[in-house]
Every structure is written in structure tokens, then in C-alpha cells.
Amino acid sequence: MILENIKKENDIKKVPLEDMEQLAQEIREFLLEHVSKTGGHLASNLGVVELTMALHYVFCLPEDKLIWDVGHQSYTHKILTGRKEGFDGLRTLGGMSGFPKRCESPCDAFDTGHSSTSISAGVGYVRARDLKQENYHVVSIIGDGALTGGMAYEALNNASVLKKNFIVVLNDNEMSISENVGGISSYLSNLRTAEGYQEFKTGVKNSLSKIPGIGPATIKRLHKTKDSIKRLVIPGMFFEDMGITYLGPVNGHDCSKLIQTFQEAKKISGPVLVHVKTEKGRGYEPAMRHPARFHGTAAFDLENGLPLSSGGKANYTDIFSTVMRKFGDRDERVVAVTAAMPDGTGLKRFRNMFPERFFDVGIAEEHAVTFAAGLALGGMIPVVAIYSSFLQRAVDQMIEDVCLQNLHVIFAVDRAGLVGSDGETHQGCFDLTYLSMIPNMTVMAPKNKWELSDMMKFAVNYDGPIAIRYPRGEAYDGLEEYRAPVLKGRSEMIYEGNSIALLPIGSMVKTACQVYEMLKAEGETPTLVNARFVKPLDEKMLDRLAKEHSLLVTMEENVQKGGFGSAVIDYMHRHHPQVRVLNIALPDRFIEHGNPEKLKEKAGIDAVSVYKKIKEAK
């Protein structure tokens, strides 16, 4: 076992080149054995084993900086930097993160989770290095999917003026989570077929130098001339024209070739892009056949690739998916927009039924929102389905392009609240805050699966910007009999009592039902109101509750600041200062990875914690 001898960073440099293939095999077996038990981002990691090994072979860690875009493909990097043991507790509370974390290792140069940031961070490192006259290498590793994100181009534009070495590795597996989309993806596909042209590029130079009368100056001129033959025959012109040297494409599963190319890239002054071709899911048949399914997977049976636990109850995404198909069928103006998440948002089924009304814009949340504004002005009813944490990217577009013009755009905000094992970067903690602060925006959250459906109907028939936020995972199927019509800014009375009023929003209604039972068991007669709307607030209901209650308990899976509770406390303070308000919300800190139920306990928003806080407040 070669892997046994890899205990810390740079140990790989001692492995003879002829043993690299064997090491790659052992790493794949290690990944499969562990991720099949814990779950995690499997397919991308299987694809970058040799690429990561070659980078670790050529560069010196932690002095040199490897910056992983998104970071979901950093497992081999973790293995090679002394973190094999961490895989037993991968993505569990207190265990190792699934993404690079500077607090985990000095070899993690930049914390990531959201896409298309690696080149920007890399350029920053390079500028700092050069200003301080230091001497290390900076390598940003970005996938073809991440290269559909606008930030990557802003960074490349900026990188093109660098005078000293900066390496961008483009890990091209022709896949985002699903099939990659758009013009850059087609461009890369053409480049992929150009293997061997790198040698040809050098060959052209060498041949020209042999022609009598053509000296180095002429070759240099030809190399710089935009209309020269290189435009016709040399791949990577898009990058080269920006002043970025293009190397590749290189077979990403050939360690020797990769090592040779990175050694060459190290010597080049200025920015270099190394185009590496890899295969997502490499080495595991089910993942190669279904790379999207194994992009992020729960625990599965290694023998056949099938999930270990059966589907269980429908989740909110399933409900949204079904509702979208229904509304797509009913109204031809309904169109769907996703930023590279057709599977995760449940829009795949809409795409299959209405391909011409489905738009995957790539990992481009900002564009998705402004694009939706254009669709709305053109007479469509766009439904933009984006995860809560990814929609953070497009706050400006929601303000400037949608809400300022008061356009009918529906935001389906999935993964709102604690998502669990992805951790800090992916928790949906802020959407109630950033959505409700925007003028003209209406913000709703359903208590259960039927209410998501009713709210979608309300949103389609509404006119103006409107957001529905719902959590990851199983949809609550309690309180089926409570299905009062959804009316703008109106909450729903569930149980009417006195003294203590529970006022939960969305996913917290289920928790509030448990708290209600605990209080009732003690002889209390609390009130339970399903808030439904964060904006506009149901002020009439607050006025009504103020009459019979001395304590109002707001409950939300969002940070307190600027969220539902803060809106209620603000109103009550101004109009009913005699009523005490207890805000149950997520704390003002980033919430780590782990099982969502355990995270809720730790954050003090589970039923028992809420009950205790009420007892203290009474």
C-alpha cells in the first residue's frame, strides 16, 4: 500500500513516478470505501485524483497555494495533506468538512463552497506575493461548470495584466452538476478535440525558425499578430488573446503528462491556463454512467451504486417540481429559470415537459435574476428557482432589476434554513433578511407541503416580485386540515388560546406544534398562528394577539437580524410595548456542517430549546 506512506503534505514527492498509477487506484478505493458510507461529493473527486496528485508532486505545500473552486473536489487534496482519518466523520458535526477550510489545514489556501471565486482569490494572492516580493506559486483550479460563472471572467480579465507567474488549471469534465451549458461549454468541447495541438504550436515555431530569412523577431511578430496562422491552428485563442498563455488540452488521467505540463507552466511569466480533460466519476462504473446522481450522494451500496435508504416521504423540492409542471401546463406564460441546478431544484421534470420554456443559464445567479426581469417585461411569468445561499449572489439584481421595476418574478428559494452536511457556505440563514429588506418584495414561507402548492398558485396569480422560501428535505405533512386560502399579508390561526402566542414561520410551524403540545401538557392554553408572510406582516393579527397575550414567541429558521422576528419586535415595540416578544432565530454566527436536527439543537431552535426559553421568559 503506497497510500499508507502518505502521511502529510509533500510525502507524495517520494513516490516513484512508475507507482503513481497504483497510488491513484488506492486513492479511488479509499474514496469509494468512505464516501459510500458517509455520503459526499463523489463523482467530481473521482475525476481529479491524478490531477491532484500531479499538483502535489510539482508544487510545495503549504508555501505554494492551491485554490480549489467550489471546493467539492478537494478530497484527494485532503488525503494528501494528512487528513485521511478525517474521512470517517466526513461532513458530520465536529467532523471534517467536505470543503477546503483554512482552520483545518495550512494547506487549504482559501475557504470555498460557492462557485467561480478561485481565480479572483488567486489574483489577490499573486498581487500580495508580488508586493511583498515573496516567491511562491499560486494555482487556481476551476471546473468547466464554474467557468460559466461571471466572476471567473472578471478575474481572468484582471489576471491578464499580471507580469509574474499565475496558473489557472481548467478541470474540464464536460459536466457541471448536470450537463454543462452555454457558449463557453461548446468552445471547450471544440478545444477538447484539439489534443496534440500544443505540440503542434511548438512545432510551428520550430519549423518557422528553420525557414531561411525568418528570424526570432519575425516569429515573435507572427506570434503576436492576431491574424497570424496561430489563430487558425492553435487552440485556446480566447485565452491567448486575453494575454493568458494556454497549455493543453492535457489528459487529466495521465500523471506523467500532467506533471510535465505543470513543470512547464511554472516557468512561464504571467498568467497561464492549463486545460485538463478529466472524466467525472472516473473508476467507478455507476458514477461514470450517472455523474449527476453521484455528484453529491447519500450513503450507497458499493456493489451496485444504489442508495442505502429508500426515498421516504416527498420533499419540498418534489412538491415544487410537481406544482411547476401543473402551472406550466395551465399557463403558457410560465417559464422556469435555473442557475445550473435542474436536478437540485426539481426543474428537470419541467424541462422534460416544456423544453422551450426552461432555461439553464449556468452558474450565473446574477444573470438569472436580470434575465428573469427581461422575461417578465416580455410578457412571461418567470419562476427563478435558486438555493437560498446561492441567491445571496443576486441581491443587487433583485433590488435594481426586479423590485425597482416592480416586476412579476417568482423566486422559489429552495434550501432555506439549515441544509446540514454542506455547512457554513450552504446554510440558508439569510434569505428572510435579504428578501424582506427590499421594497415591493413579498415574502412567504409554507408550513407544509399543501401550503407550498397553495402559495405557488398565489404567486402565479400575483403581480409583482414574490418569493417563497422552503427548506431542504422531507416536506411536513401535518396540519393537513388547515388550508385557509392564501391572502396577501394574512396569517392563519391554527389554535386560539391566550397568554402565550406562538408565531412561527415556514419550517418552524412543525416545531411550534411540538412546543404547543409541551405547553398544553402543563395546563397552558397557548395560541398558535402560522405566520405565512414575512412581508407584508399581518399587522391586524399582531393587534389581535396583543389583546389576549403577554408573550409573543416568533420562530424562524433565519438569523434574527432583519428577519421575521425583528420585523415583529419592531411593530410590537411601536404599537404594543406592553407585550413581551421572544425571538427564536438562528444565532449571529456561521453554522457549521452536520446533521440538521443536531444543528438546530445547537442553535437553540429545536422544540425542547424553544420550550425552555419560553419557560425562562415567563
Ligand SMILES: Cc1ncc(C[n+]2csc(CCOP(=O)(O)OP(=O)(O)O)c2C)c(N)n1
Ligand atoms: C454560486 C454557486 N451556485 C451553484 C453552486 C452549486 N454547484 C456546486 S458544484 C456545481 C457544478 C460545478 O461544475 P464544475 O465546476 O465543472 O465542477 P465538477 O463538479 O464538474 O467537478 C454547482 C452548480 C455553487 N456551489 N455555487
Ligand SMILES: CC(=O)[C@@H](O)[C@H](O)COP(=O)(O)O
Ligand atoms: C457543491 C455544491 O454546491 C452542491 O453540490 C451542493 O452540495 C448541492 O446541495 P444539495 O445536495 O442540497 O442539492
Ligand SMILES: [Mg+2]
Ligand atoms: Mg465540470
